Ligand SMILES: Nc1ncnc2c1ncn2[C@@H]1O[C@H](COP(=O)(O)OP(=O)(O)OP(=O)(O)O)[C@@H](O)[C@H]1O
């Protein structure tokens with residue numbers, strides 16, 4: 001039976017070659033389908049990856065904060081179903097994370113990654129009579145490089161420069177520009193608590209994201225604690241997981257062990273990630289539609305060929321060719337178109353993706369960038385598999401019809 | 416001597432609003448090595464009978480036994496296999512595959528049968544073409560040959576798998592006198608005690624019918640005596 005294959009292939013090849021122009025139209029149809037699918041996937045997933053990478057780079061993978069998922073139960077709650085409490089004044093002080101260094105030491109025992117403390121404070125930076133709002137983060141320069149990209153985003157100077165003077169500050173590039181301050185300048189930092197101190201600008205950071213660069217400033221933890229008016233305050237532990245995708249699992253373990261709320265980057269951006277999922281769903285729908293339209297072309301060609309070759313089919317069947325051989329001939333023809341189209345489509349897709357990657361975009365929200373294209377073998381494999389499956393299906397129906405043909409009907413009509 | 420082909424109570428009725436009877440009850444035999452001519456007026460059912468004997472069509476009633484095998488219960492695949500192994504066809508129109516050379520056309524049934532390797536198939540195809548005087552035309556496509564040459568290629572293809580029975584439907588219908596004479600002598604030479612093939616030929620041609628061992632006259636789908 002396997003001896004049939006050379007025969008099937010040679011007949012299929014002759015048919016395809018005898019209709020060269022139509023075949024080429026079919027091949028180009030599939031090629032354009034595959035090419036655009038590959039290009040679209042590489043742009044969509046490239047931009048998604050790029051976005052997620054920026055997100056993951058600019059934010060901690062996991063943020064452990066002094067909040068709790070459930071408010072602590074009041075003593076009265078434990079006795080009565082419902083309780084009304086009078087005369088309570090809310091605590092003015094932020095609770096902070098208790099024993100942050102003990103918790104960090106415990107986490108470092110098992111954590112697949114690194115952890116660093118930070119203190120957040122809102123402040124106004126005054127320089128040369130101009131006030132600029134800033135969000136101040138107190139950091140530990142020794143630990144910071146393990147959990148964030150900040151150390152690589154310092155343009156002039158370094159993180160360690162924070163140790164240089166008693167009150168040193170690093171300004172985001174946009175913030176420095178707004179305030180008009182430069183390295184060496186002394187600025188006055190006034191916190192929301194009313195506390196003020198004067199600090200020396202020791203470095204400029206540049207993350208490349210306008211939102212961050214225009215708002216952020218960094219100081220030592222102890223400086224931030226002074227601004228917050230709470231010594232020993234640490235209100236966030238930031239964790240960098242070795243495997244970004246594990247962040248969710250790691251976060252829930254941290255939460256279970258410490259009792260503090262640990263938010264993974266996925267949780268923090270649930271809405272964005274589900275928007276991406278929706279976007280991918282739409283993309284694959286469109287891509288499938290493109291490939292299906294391409295396979296209609298193939299279906300058309302194979303139908304035409306089976307019509308034109310009715311007589312040849314009758315000849316082969318009258319000689320005693322089994323039906324499955326006739327069926328395979330036309331399915332193989334369809335696959336030949338599919339395979340040629342897919343090879344050409346891969347090339348086209350690669351070239352178009354490459355071309356797209358060369359275009360430069362300017363954005364008011366970010367540094368000038370090129371389209372983040374990724375070249376993933378899986379895109380080529382998926383587009384190829386869909387195109388090939390579609391062409392097998394496109395060939396199957398005409399082929400089945402051809403194979404069911406009764407030779408005597410044709411022969412009777414011809415003689 | 417038992418018959419190679421036995422047809423018993425053979426009927427073929429086309430369904431339709433008005434059912435058409437093509438074959439209305441025929442009993443007949445074809446003996447081994449026999450050259451049988453089927454004659455009769457146009458529209459009498461000669462071709463229809465040949466399709467039934469050649470397993471191209473399925474009788475509405477009756478049985479065709481070929482080489483001892485009853486065929487009415489066989490499925491399509493089995494009938495195709497039996498055609499490939501034991502039958503050869505020649506039609507009025509040559510029915511060659513247009514994109515293939517004479518040699519490739521002759522090779523087709525052998526490749527489909529798969530008993531010989533490629534070299535043996537090529538050799539045998541070439542020998543068959545040479546024996547039919549087409550040695551120089553082996554690599555021509557059908558549209559590069561004359562009608563008589565094409566018909567001889569079709570005969571070579573019918574002989575490819577060394578069938579026991581060759582069925583021909585007006586094989587000389589489209590040929591000039593010279594080609595007709597050639598085809599008649601080729602068909603005649605196939606039969607006889609030596610080669611052992613049987614030939615059933617449907618024809619209007621008195622010259623061809625005259626060569627037959629026996630004649631079967633069909634009128635209105637029945638054997639007329
Ligand atoms: N598909 C069909 N539908 C209806 N009637 C048909 C069909 N095919 C054949 N017939 C009729 O069946 C009868 C037998 O046809 P058949 O082709 O067997 O005759 P024939 O003896 O071979 O004629 P000829 O010598 O002209 O070839 C004819 O009357 C023909 O008109």
Ligand SMILES: [Mg+2]
Pocket residue numbers: 415461462463584
């Ligand atoms: Mg006829």
